[in-house]
Amino acid sequence: MSMPAPAHGAAVAHAPESFWSRYVFSTDHKVIGLQYMFTGMAMALIGGFMAYVFRMQLAFPGQSVPLYGLVTAREYNALITNHGSIMIFWVSMPVLIAGLGNFLIPLMIGCDDMVFPRLNRLSYQIFFVSVVIILISLVVPGGGFGGAWTAYPPLSASAHYNHTPWGAPLWLLAVALEFVAFLLGGINFTVTVMNARAPGMTAMRIPIVVWMIVIASLVFMGSVGPLIAGAVMLFLDQTVGTQFFDPKAGGDPLLWQHLFWFFGHPEVYVVLLPATGVVAEVLTVFARKKLFAYKTILGTAIATGIISFFVWAHHQFVAGIDPRMAHLFTITTLLISIPVAEMLFAFIATLYGGSIEFATPMLWALAFIAEFLIGGVTGIFLGANATDIYLHDTYFVVAHFHYTFFPIAIIGTFAAITYWFPKMFGRRMSETLGKIHFWGTVIPFNLIFIPLFLTGVAGQHRRIYSYENFPQLSTPWLNHLAVIATVALIVMLAFQVVFLVNFFWSMRHGEEVGANPWNANTLEWAAPSPPPHGNFVTMPAVYRGPYEYGVPDRDLDYWPQHVPNQEELPRA
Amino acid sequence: MSSSATTIVAATRPPSAPRIRTAVAGMLIFVGTEIMFFAGLVSAFVIARSHARGWPPPGQPRLPVVATALNTLVLLASGAALASAGRAAATVFGRRRALRRLTGAVLLGAIFVAVQGLEWTRLLAFGLTMRSSQYGSFFYLIVGAHAAHALAAISTLLWARQRLARGDLTADAFTATRVFWYFVVGVWPVLYTVVYLA
Amino acid sequence: MSTDDHSRPASRDDRRRRRPALLATIALTVLGRAAPALACPVCFAADERARASYLDTAVLLSILPLALFAGLALWLWRELDRGRSGPAEPEVAGLSGDRTIR
Incomplete structure (x- = not known):
């Protein structure tokens, strides 16, 4: 039954030679994964700069911002809108799902490429076009779209209201194209994992991160359809002049929220699951211990995916929805914290009794658990409709979802990059710089958002250009908190320079490493670092689960998936 | 000992999992997303209709229920023709029969789209436009989205027909294109019931 | 006691x-x-028919993806079953998808 393994030489012979075919129009999943990752990192810099500009405006209203200048109210709106959109759609999604998924899935399940390589390339190309469009939308006449990343009508539905005749449709077009790109990518991931696994890679031997990316892709594909329908309707409202959402002619603005949040909330779990998968991989390797309750974690991920389709209306408690619906969605929202909490408990149990090594990836993974826990717990207050009516649209909400999204998109990504960097480039990143960067990111992060919890509870609303117009909301205490958050943000952004230096320096000059620098079990570490076109020297077969660390009666404390049970045979 | 161990290892190389049809699996997932897209449109339509005062609004033309019902039968016949093309393709030396039935399916599909287009021109002449009312907006949105899918599906069928005529269409690729057309055929009766009969 | x-x-x-x-x-x-709190003046939330339709479509949209996933899982199950019990000569059973149609 087993297919003859293709020789390494044959794979290299087929590798494209020219720079363009190798790095720009490649169909190789690793190149596409890195393209997604680098694009996402570049967009993160843009999104971070936007955060810097509008936080400066909030801390020192009306003063010229260094490197930017004076911020007008309209620019402020465009900045917060595009900060949110870019960080969610052009940073979290491409890096966590598309980037990691492309790079890791074929390597971790033991095949040479995705099952639809050309579809994969098309996916990145469409994504790239969406990046160009969103960047263009920032500089067109009228400026970038300023109706918040949720794009609620009637504000978003007509240029009469939002004064961005080009920015709004271009923003919507970019978002829609981005969804098409991830749709193609998601189909690819799912079918690849269904069909291209190495011999012996049974369902219960697939590494958790691969499972997570697949479940996330399925949740994405199940939820994105209604939003695309809503986006088409909103686009027609903006360009053709239909009245789907504009109440002036009988349209229903609540309908957009209905369609938007049907996607918008599962989207949170779409980016959460891959990040938890990364954390699971990193935790076991650096605790040198078997992952606690593999099947339970898988079950909680599936449960999270299922319940995520029943929680979305908790974003509309103050929008005038049916109270019966609000009660139902309160219950489901509180329910979804159960599987997620269970997953975190399993992670903590994995640490218990392990011989923990505090390498940089491990620090990021531990920080993920701690910070995400705060984000999850504060979410309970917003999921309950009674408290949400007070807290809705205050900075409490902003702080809450940054405590979820920052661990997911930034901390999880850094865990992934520092962990798989040796596999990506064949070299190690500096541990010293990595730890400086870690503490320089995590401490300021808490100093940014803990003050915002307080200003939120004090009543400061989000999306307000200047609190000077609201005397009750610009008390000295609240202003101090805003300054603390802004200074912490600047410190955090400054420390990202350490990461960039470390990353690009290590790419060229880092310590060279072999195939398996972390002594890890999963299949990607069986391939050379960096893996050649076609990935493996001999196509691997799988003999056991991915987390056999510290098995008793073995000399080595790890047991790679592809190593046959040779030493058992004579005894048997 | 080591040589005997390696032979045992080679013999116990774990078996590969049985393969599924890649192209078909990919198309099925895509169709699932498309079903959710139309579910979104239908949901929006149902909600908009529920708070409208009079549906269809006074002064707006009524939709051609009977003509479209006949046209629906044409579309269903096209789906049946394609199904029989699929059965012919599964038999040995069934290529020519499959080709004839596939051509029939494409022609019936094209007739459906053409008749829909004719209906649109008549409705436009009667004053039902995208901007004339919510009723018109939703009609053109939903039926137009379906027509766009029908055109896309017909072009994939034409691609499959060309490959089949040349003799290099794989069974999987044919199944995948058929799945997409079955989706276009299958979703139409639902849309017809919601938009025309409500 | x-x-x-x-x-x-x-x-x-x-x-x-x-x-x-x-x-x-x-x-x-x-x-x-x-008791219902009718906050939004333009959202038709006061209209019982609109509220019912919101509830109905919420149920439809929530259940449908799960039904689709279940369908996909069922298809996968049958597909794998077919692969397992497949005869040695896939050509005859029409199993090999890579074969061209002749």
Whole structure:
């Protein structure tokens, strides 16, 4: 039954030679994964700069911002809108799902490429076009779209209201194209994992991160359809002049929220699951211990995916929805914290009794658990409709979802990059710089958002250009908190320079490493670092689960998936 | 000992999992997303209709229920023709029969789209436009989205027909294109019931 | 005396067992008593038919993806079954998808 393994030489012979075919129009999943990752990192810099500009405006209203200048109210709106959109759609999604998924899935399940390589390339190309469009939308006449990343009508539905005749449709077009790109990518991931696994890679031997990316892709594909329908309707409202959402002619603005949040909330779990998968991989390797309750974690991920389709209306408690619906969605929202909490408990149990090594990836993974826990717990207050009516649209909400999204998109990504960097480039990143960067990111992060919890509870609303117009909301205490958050943000952004230096320096000059620098079990570490076109020297077969660390009666404390049970045979 | 161990290892190389049809699996997932897209449109339509005062609004033309019902039968016949093309393709030396039935399916599909287009021109002449009312907006949105899918599906069928005529269409690729057309055929009766009969 | 010893912890257990049911009853009663707060003047939320349609479509949109996933899982199951029980000569059974149609 087993297919003859293709020789390494044959794979290299087929590798494209020219720079363009190798790095720009490649169909190789690793190149596409890195393209997604680098694009996402570049967009993160843009999104971070936007955060810097509008936080400066909030801390020192009306003063010229260094490197930017004076911020007008309209620019402020465009900045917060595009900060949110870019960080969610052009940073979290491409890096966590598309980037990691492309790079890791074929390597971790033991095949040479995705099952639809050309579809994969098309996916990145469409994504790239969406990046160009969103960047263009920032500089067109009228400026970038300023109706918040949720794009609620009637504000978003007509240029009469939002004064961005080009920015709004271009923003919507970019978002829609981005969804098409991830749709193609998601189909690819799912079918690849269904069909291209190495011999012996049974369902219960697939590494958790691969499972997570697949479940996330399925949740994405199940939820994105209604939003695309809503986006088409909103686009027609903006360009053709239909009245789907504009109440002036009988349209229903609540309908957009209905369609938007049907996607918008599962989207949170779409980016959460891959990040938890990364954390699971990193935790076991650096605790040198078997992952606690593999099947339970898988079950909680599936449960999270299922319940995520029943929680979305908790974003509309103050929008005038049916109270019966609000009660139902309160219950489901509180329910979804159960599987997620269970997953975190399993992670903590994995640490218990392990011989923990505090390498940089491990620090990021531990920080993920701690910070995400705060984000999850504060979410309970917003999921309950009674408290949400007070807290809705205050900075409490902003702080809450940054405590979820920052661990997911930034901390999880850094865990992934520092962990798989040796596999990506064949070299190690500096541990010293990595730890400086870690503490320089995590401490300021808490100093940014803990003050915002307080200003939120004090009543400061989000999306307000200047609190000077609201005397009750610009008390000295609240202003101090805003300054603390802004200074912490600047410190955090400054420390990202350490990461960039470390990353690009290590790419060229880092310590060279072999195939398996972390002594890890999963299949990607069986391939050379960096893996050649076609990935493996001999196509691997799988003999056991991915987390056999510290098995008793073995000399080595790890047991790679592809190593046959040779030493058992004579005894048997 | 080591040589005997390696032979045992080679013999116990774990078996590969049985393969599924890649192209078909990919198309099925895509169709699932498309079903959710139309579910979104239908949901929006149902909600908009529920708070409208009079549906269809006074002064707006009524939709051609009977003509479209006949046209629906044409579309269903096209789906049946394609199904029989699929059965012919599964038999040995069934290529020519499959080709004839596939051509029939494409022609019936094209007739459906053409008749829909004719209906649109008549409705436009009667004053039902995208901007004339919510009723018109939703009609053109939903039926137009379906027509766009029908055109896309017909072009994939034409691609499959060309490959089949040349003799290099794989069974999987044919199944995948058929799945997409079955989706276009299958979703139409639902849309017809919601938009025309409500 | 001895029966007392047995019965007292048992009754406490009973009460403990009944507590979730009691809490659920109270919660459901409170939820049922909640009066609608009609906040949005333009969202047709006051219209009972609109509210019902929102509820209906919420149910439709939530259930449909799960049904689709279940369908996909079922298809996968049958597909794998077919692959396992497949005969040695896939050409005859029309199993090999890579074969061209002749």
